Amino acid sequence: MHLKLNISILILSxxxxxTGTDDFRSRVIFKKQKVTKWALRSYQKHFNGKxxxxxxxxxxxxAFSIENFKRSPEEVDTLMTLARExxxxxxxxxxxxxxxxxxxxxxxxxxxxxxxxxxxxxxxxILTKNNEKSVLNVAFAYTxxxxxxxxxxxxxxxxxxxxxxxxxxxxxxxxxxxxxxxxRDVDLLVxxxxxxxxxxxxxxxxxxxxFYFTEALWPEFTLWHLLAAIxxxxxxxxxxxxxxxxxxxxxxxxxxxxxxVNFLSKVDKQRYQELVEIQKSRxx
Amino acid sequence: xxFSLLKLLWIIAHLLADVLExxxxxxxxxxxxxxxxxxxxxxxxxxxxxxxxRHQIELHLKNIKKIPKHLAVILNADSEKDIDLMQxxxxxxxxxxxxxxxxxxxxxxxILKNQLASSFHKFIQQHCTNNTDxxxxxxxxxxxxxxxxxxxxxxxxxxxKRHIVVNIYSSEDGHEKFDQLLRRxxxxxxxxxxxxxxxxxxxxxxxxxxxxKLYGQMSDPDLTVYFGNICCTMxxxxxxxxxxxxxxxxxxLRTLSLDKYLxxxxxxxxxxxxxxx
Numbered sequence: 001m002h003l004k005l006n007i008s009i010l011i012l013s014x015x016x017x018x019t020g021t022d023d024f025r026s027r028v029i030f031k032k033q034k035v036t037k038w039a040l041r042s043y044q045k046h047f048n049g050k051x052x053x054x055x056x057x058x059x060x061x062x063a064f065s066i067e068n069f070k071r072s073p074e075e076v077d078t079l080m081t082l083a084r085e086x087x088x089x090x091x092x093x094x095x096x097x098x099x100x101x102x103x104x105x106x107x108x109x110x111x112x113x114x115x116x117x118x119x120x121x122x123x124x125x126i127l128t129k130n131n132e133k134s135v136l137n138v139a140f141a142y143t144x145x146x147x148x149x150x151x152x153x154x155x156x157x158x159x160x161x162x163x164x165x166x167x168x169x170x171x172x173x174x175x176x177x178x179x180x181x182x183x184r185d186v187d188l189l190v191x192x193x194x195x196x197x198x199x200x201x202x203x204x205x206x207x208x209x210x211f212y213f214t215e216a217l218w219p220e221f222t223l224w225h226l227l228a229a230i231x232x233x234x235x236x237x238x239x240x241x242x243x244x245x246x247x248x249x250x251x252x253x254x255x256x257x258x259x260x261v262n263f264l265s266k267v268d269k270q271r272y273q274e275l276v277e278i279q280k281s282r283x284x
Numbered sequence: 285x286x287f288s289l290l291k292l293l294w295i296i297a298h299l300l301a302d303v304l305e306x307x308x309x310x311x312x313x314x315x316x317x318x319x320x321x322x323x324x325x326x327x328x329x330x331x332x333x334x335x336x337x338r339h340q341i342e343l344h345l346k347n348i349k350k351i352p353k354h355l356a357v358i359l360n361a362d363s364e365k366d367i368d369l370m371q372x373x374x375x376x377x378x379x380x381x382x383x384x385x386x387x388x389x390x391x392x393x394x395i396l397k398n399q400l401a402s403s404f405h406k407f408i409q410q411h412c413t414n415n416t417d418x419x420x421x422x423x424x425x426x427x428x429x430x431x432x433x434x435x436x437x438x439x440x441x442x443x444x445k446r447h448i449v450v451n452i453y454s455s456e457d458g459h460e461k462f463d464q465l466l467r468r469x470x471x472x473x474x475x476x477x478x479x480x481x482x483x484x485x486x487x488x489x490x491x492x493x494x495x496x497k498l499y500g501q502m503s504d505p506d507l508t509v510y511f512g513n514i515c516c517t518m519x520x521x522x523x524x525x526x527x528x529x530x531x532x533x534x535x536x537l538r539t540l541s542l543d544k545y546l547x548x549x550x551x552x553x554x555x556x557x558x559x560x561x
Contacts, residue, residue, distance in 0.1 A: 145526065148491070159481060231298075
């Protein structure tokens, strides 16, 4: 029972699901841009630092789904401009970021984004890649189905280049080729605004994740809501531990297969190389 | 405030929650035993009257605007005794009347699929024939070894008869299904057409199609109901649940009732999907 009370052991990675900014529109009518800014500010106000204090090592936010490209062009433009500003600010405050040891990762199909945004993402990711204290994953141009498809494609390339053989194919290889390959397991998923679905977010990674719903809209979400979510997670802790160990037994281990390990490190290198190329393309 | 003081408060909150939870459990047990006790002595009046239930559901259906096409049930079960086949049969029965086309039962350990499948099959056949036409129940792929059919056999569309496809799943049908997909896609191709696999063919639609071949004819679950206080997919169909609504139906399988089922349908009907817009 005492384990249940120790916050620092339990929360390794916490995941927040943001429905987007239009949750707020339904209740209060504001200018769209204003709302988005508000949402970002609320993130800064309540999360930067707080999660570290609570010893939450990893936070993932769903910022922009591939499906969101379906919104009106002006709205997409506004969101992109905001993202640009945000990443530019990250670079401005890079000393602070490095001092805090925050590792920033962007998960998603960033090739779908405007080129200049890709560059600023690459800049920020490469800059912080060696930080270890805490991790902030931003899901940008992300859907889980796209991620799984991409993972299968990566494996297919591995087969074509004869890095992999028939015996190596299993679902834990898919797991290892996802965008979240470097992330910890997700323990808690928070969904705001009273919705009760995943909306194509981390479907593959959440088999033993506790799903927490809250009626609060994202801009209203405060530290108290976060604490309530953590409390709920701790109440469910024993159950999730059973699930986790069950699934772990079922997952084939690939760490002792040398061929697969080599293949994965090659994938890592390739992905890093792609980022470097995006970063360099600015000079041209 | 001092940090250790906060920690102490946190611990006290947990203890309080423990106490409340225990009281709640006792209350639940007590209520159940109490009703069972009454049921025993007044057997005739407490028996499930199926035509009455049908009537009740039909009355409510007039107010419910949206019915899930595919209902999935995640069972929070660790052993056989956690699964009450009678309640599951009730769920099939109610869903059939409400117009649900697919119902899937999932427990991560595969107790239902591996140990109870044949008794579940018999159970449904026995109980549902009383109320509804047996022809209306179509057995899903995981029942095939019992019904000796190849593929899902849909009834002929004579008249306006409804049907429901009943299926059972375990964690083998979740992530592990992708093992099959990988082998099929990457190895069979290689053998037939020479050396390389065409990587560009892997699009979301393509994988969706290939997976649906493995799962048999099925639409993505629209609504998933779960038991207990923990909402977790437990590895249920990672590809298909992207737009599925998760709603708690009851605390325990044993305490499930028609009222609770209808409440979930009402709640589902209120959900609005925006598809990214």
